[in-house]
Amino acid sequence: MPVTKVLTAGIGECDLRDIAVYRQRGGYVQLHRALTTMKSTDVLDAAEKSGLRGRGGAGFPTGKKWSFLPGQIPTRYLVCNCDEAEPGTFKDHMLLEETPHLVLEGILLGAYGIGSHHAFIYIRGEFKRGYEIFMKAVADARAAGFIGKNVLGTGYDLELTVHRGAGAYICGEETGLLNSLEGKRGEPRLKPPFPAIAGLYGMPTVVNNVETLAYLVPILANGPEWFSAVGTERSKGYKIISISGHVQKPGNYEVPLGTPVRELIEIAGGLFPGRTLAAIQPGGGSSACIFPENLDDPYDYESLAKAGSMLGSGAFLVLDDRTDFVQAAYNMVRFFAHESCGQCTPCREGGHWLETVLHRFVQGRGLHSDLEMLHRVSGTITGLNLCALGDSIEPFLKSVLKRFPEQFEARIQTVAV
């Protein structure tokens, strides 16, 4: 079994929330080392060499993202995205609650890596427990001199602001997050300009996921080559997969990227007895399903893209043969329609329309003409939207509509309306 323990090391074994325990296990050594012996750009180089890609959903190479910051502007911000609202994703708040100092050290390293003196973390409003745990960690780290003016006597100032969201999925989208952080309506910004050029308060900004930043710590500890040695061609290192659905032991499992899909199901205890696999949504609510024929595919960015889906945030939803895919598609679409900020037309109108029609199917009141409409609309709205939320409405629906048409046809009303 390829379960590994990198970020998850020590969780469940000791109280990593205690700064003494965390330090005893080598915590904050990398921060100290970076600040005292490395230049900012050395951290960036390590990130780049490691092949680390964003763990928040888009999978963008982290070092490359950092390198977009314009050199001539000294004021720049690092923002850690801990909004984690992608359906099926539950890894970031686990890290926040179980190993808050690792998250914090990752943020501080990231900030140093981009030459920022002010980092922010945006914590989803519902994560009250995680927030409280993290606040204590911040206080302890501040007392130990890791945050504030003249960190560890190195002359480097590094401030941290912790912000709690108010519970909107769209505030996880990086520019929606920045607006929300600025106290504005949480709606994505028109790009360009991208955050690297004009982000938080108009200054160059990097937004990174909790898990992405946390990986900086082991990458610095073991060297970028240690990380890039694991994984596949373009998917390096480890990833925490949130496995849920019809498996016997759902949970977060940290594995090397490229682990076969089949093994992920096994790690999570396998299917329930007597059931067969129908579909897997491998990358969070935004992703299209893959099917039993993909069981031997490696779980990595490029293979999932080839299969018509994506790795996304690493939320792995297993659906067996008893699944009501009409209901499932309705749930998925309803989520996105509900979370749409409503700024742009396809997402606002399309999401609500699909939801309305699918609701009728759920009630057994579908129409033949609806089927054609569902195919047509779900096949067109992606790519037309201002942000990726609008592009996330239909992938699940479209994939199961194609795979399980009989389930939809069975919900067509037989008597006249």
Add this chain to the structure above:
Amino acid sequence: MVNLTIDGVPVSVPKGTLLVEAVKKIQQEIPVYCYHPKLGPAGLCRVCLVDIEGMPKLQIGCNTPVAEGMVVRTRGEKVDTGRAMVLELLLVNHPLDCPICDKGGECDLQDYAMAYARGTSDVADAKTSKPKGVDLGPTIVLDEERCVVCQRCVRFDELIVGDQQLVLKDRGHKDMIATATGEPYRHHFTGNVTELCPVGALTSKTYRFKSRPWDLTRTQTSCTQCSVGCRMNADVRGGTLLRTMSVESDDAISDGWLCDRGRYNIGYVDSPERITQPLYRKDGSFVQISWDDAFALWAKALHDAKSAPESVGVIGGGRLLNEEAYLLGTLMRAIGVRNIDWRAGVQRQATPGRFSGTLEQLESANVILVIGASPAETAPVLDLRIRKAVRHGGRRFDIDAQNETAALMAARDARSVALVWDGSDVALGARFHELLSGHASLSTFIAGEQGNARGAEALGLLPRDTSLDTAAMLDAARAGTMRVLNLFGVNPALNFSDPALVAEAMRATPFSVVTELFMTETAKQATLVLPVRSAFEKSGTIINATGELLPVEAALEAPVGVLSDLEVLIGLAQALDIALPTEEEVRRTVIAAAAQRSDDAFGDARYVWSQKQAVQAQRRHLFAGGGTSAHDVRIAALRPADSLAIPVGV
């Protein structure tokens, strides 16, 4: 320059040009809802999709700048499918109540749906219903069902007005436009959102359910209600002025906007209270007389005073057209009259002389000093230019005792300085002029009371040498030495700083003539009241605050029996048997007057009242019942609890 190909046609445009603008070069159009040249891109509606070679996804034309060698298609299967989808989606919950929608016939949703949509609908479910007659404030009604959420209205408030009242509330398909605070939507420029709104979601209370665009006759003219002189379209149906609309291309003057005074204070034209026949005071009450009798009586009174022209006075001109103002001066001087003054309120000066600036200078000024009355009240659209300057980094100081020093320091260090003054306190104007006159790039603006004050000044309606100004004329009249007072389009009984003096002067003057639309406070005290046309009923020119010569075109027939001031002057000239200049002479004089640069400085002696003014003038407000607005029945119907506070010119 950047070279690209749009729909197979090579185009060359400056770097940074957005595709939506670049296509205009080849007489093509990309449909837009949220984009607006004055508001910029927002990327919300997604109808402006284009296909760019090498890009897998369709791109939005409104936020994509041109690039060298770019190959763009604005039509084709890919674009058409995407665009048709966007339109189909916009229509899913759209009420399509075009037959009762004010926008029908000039609606971008109708037009683009006809041009680009599928023409059929797969919608099998009931449309969501939303509130349809939301009272947003004194001027505007919102139909939430028709809103396409382009946020032009929101961005207008934010970017142009700088007073963010309208916002988007709620989210997803439930989102809607509302004021942030829930208070009524109220500022000086609200009406513009009804034009920006691409659909019939925001409509004017004054125009609701009144007409169809194809039933309107449009005349382009200039607004005469303040000294900015915004270009505007007057839309008339069946002899009734139904609305005034901005002229989007009017970059030079209005920047494409209108204020609510210019837009909504138009109902007076139609008022049943307008006078339509000359009125003559006989034994203490007015009787209707013919125009012939009116001219005869007036000519006789002037004739009788011929031996003593110093006993004749003329007040007014700032509400006349240039041609009328010129004829007024010429005719009166021909019979020896020298006491002529356009000023009848608190404004003393209209021409900033050689320091006169252009609106482009104003919007690019680094420091703007505002002295006297707020230009937001006196010349609203000029105030938008100041706000634009501020948006571009300029600093605005509305001068008071606290900020004067800071303002002058800022001005000293600024690259360009603008001074905006209401033209009333000459000593104040002179002081600031002196303080700033050393500045290399100073431009000054006088935003005063009367629309064509600068025209009246340029055409000589100011006292000369020893002749009397308004205050002196009124003084002399009270003392019993005035025999004839001629008042043209002014209401000093309301607007002059000392109304009691006006009343006594009128009473003591044997013959006083007032040309007016309504029985104003002043008209009621006159001997002869002559009904004249409004600015919508006559043609000519005006000179605005920045010295531009602007055309005024008649959009309407005047009520029967009503003459223009010009016709009144011609009638009088005939009765006096005096030859007037030819039309050509008038035209030439007006053009020359507009072109001439006066070297008058602030505080020039002739701008200072002869009489000591103890009483400070009162400002009258649009809804406080001053001037013509008291007679504006339509606007009165939507009178808010406390006034919009746009003062009307005297």
